[in-house]
């Protein structure tokens with residue numbers, strides 16, 4: 001009778017709890033080039049037979065799989081690992097089967113030791129080896145046939161045949177041709193999306209180009225918030241003039257709020273008033289006017305050629321320009337006339353403006369993602385991205401993605417990534433956690449987070465544990481911002497430089513991706529529009545500002561140093577090895593990061609009471625974080641340059657915010 005192969009009822013091995021995997025493989029996990037994926041699963045079967053399992057990996061589209069054995073880690077847990085070395089999708093899957101040859105060998109060994117092995121045992125083995133020969137080719141097939149013949153040859157002594165069966169090279173030869181006829185595999189391969197390195201390690205600097213004029217032209221002038229309507233409108237050329245300074249601070253992504261023409265209708269005035277005065281420039285997020293929409297440039301910023309020049313010049317400083325893509329339209333946007341069906345109309349025929357209660361955005365219309373004309377809308381929005389990619393932009397900060405449909409983003413990001421896998425999408429979705437996570441699963445490369453509102457050591461410990469130890473670590477890349485043009489957190493409203501320094505160091509070291517909105521941040525801009533508000537007074541969102549980048553109180557030197565430390569210490573370039581350390585004082589937060597080789601260990605201690613000296617003991621034992629067995633060891637503060645000799649376990653700390661609220665230690669061997 002013909003042997004039945006691979007029928008469901010014949011599979012005895014089960015593969016459970018595969019990690020990492022997202023929603024049963026519905027979404028890919030994420031990695032950056034060169035990173036590894038540690039795979040594990042419970043693999044088990046009935047009875048006493050021995051199992052084997054392997055990990056199969058390939059870049060998507062490759063014809064062949066790279067197969068490596070999984071190793072048993074005890075208690076039916078199996079583990080394997082692979083690295084990704086090209087951009088785009090990779091696939092991985094698991095395969096497991098009963099290893100009848102090995103089961104037989106182990107049985108034979110035991111029986112032989114107990115002196116109960118017989119000819120029948122060897123005949124069974126001979127049949128298994130013969131079957132392996134049938135699966136082999138050429139020389140190996142002949143060697144296996146010879147081995148089978150030896151095992152079945154009763155003219156040879158039992159000892160001699162057992163020895164031949166258990167001989168190392170014979171074992172290896174047989175194992176090379178396993179019987180996979182009843183193998184179990186995952187129902188479908190799992191996927192990894194592989195991004196370029198900057199997706200995992202980046203420092204963003206946000207500035208309003210229209211405020212770059214004064215600073216670039218006359219750096220020594222400036223001073224407090226400028227209010228003169230006569231202030232010149234900054235241009236891309238002015239931004240080009242600022243590039244050396246921003247590069248010197250160590251940023252590698254320069255992010256510009258929307259650069260398009262701004263609507264006139266319902267234009268916002270200063271401090272978010274609903275009536276703009278003559279000369280008020282309006283909010284850059286109110287996109288579109290008679291001068292064009294999402295593919296046009298505000299004429300006062302410059303021409304397309306100026307923009308291309310900015311992109312090019314930024315590259316010479318190892319920086320990239322990130323554009324803000326906000327899919328919404330001022331009432332003057334050309335789409336309002338050309339595609340009225342893309343907007344929600346009220347019974348009176350007017351179009352509903354946007355809201356994010358309690359915030360009101362009277363100057364913009366949201367797009368309707370339930371429109372019957374959705375295909376044309378989706379395609380037009382894709383063309384917006386492709387247009388700017390064609391201009392050399394490969395990084396996008398996407399405004400409010402959670403107010404557009406999830407399937408739309410999944411489609412759009414896939415369309416872009418199929419053509420340009422290097423493109424980075426940062427989701428600005430300050431929304432509920434599951435919506436944030438779903439956007440990340442759907443393809444967003446990086447995500448804004450709740451960092452700005454996690455303001456105690458305990459809150460940060462909990463939040464970072466969720467992001468770096470739990471499921472989100474596989475798909476959600478946090479990007480920490482201590483401020484944005486929309487968020488001046490209460491912690492910063494005192495203007496205390498220690499708060500600015502501490503929040504900067506926390507963002508830059510807890511997360512490998514971080515950003516600031518400058519020059520407001522380095523110049524300690526801290527006045528809210530009104531008590532209890534997180535909006536800046538005289539916000540650049542509604543007016544052109546002047547900035548004195550040469551103000552002696554600027555914390556630009558600290559930022560420069562922190563960015564330099566991030567670049568020199570590989571431990572700070574990933575979030576995978578973050579550990580929190582116990583401290584005896586609740587105002588202190590201590591954590592370390594270690595690089596993959598365990599060679600570079602950075603320990604950060606922050607006093608989150610920004611106005612009082614705090615001291616305590618931190619539990620920091622080297623063997624726990626790295627492979628150094630001996631103590632004492634030297635901790636060197638990369639900010640102050642001071643060193644201390646520490647001993648394993650509990651070490652004393654004192655942080656005076658008037659001097660520095662943080663220690664950023666590297667551990668010297």
Ligand SMILES: O=P(O)(O)O[C@H]1O[C@H](CO)[C@@H](O[C@H]2O[C@H](CO)[C@@H](O)[C@H](O)[C@H]2O)[C@H](O)[C@H]1O
Nearest residue numbers: 272283285286356360361362363364400486541
């Ligand atoms: O709603 P969020 O808090 O997530 O804020 C984001 O989207 C806002 C709308 O695009 C944007 O708001 C700014 O632009 C609006 C349109 O011009 C304007 O009415 C608002 O006053 C202004 O704050 C916000 O900046 C962005 O982060």
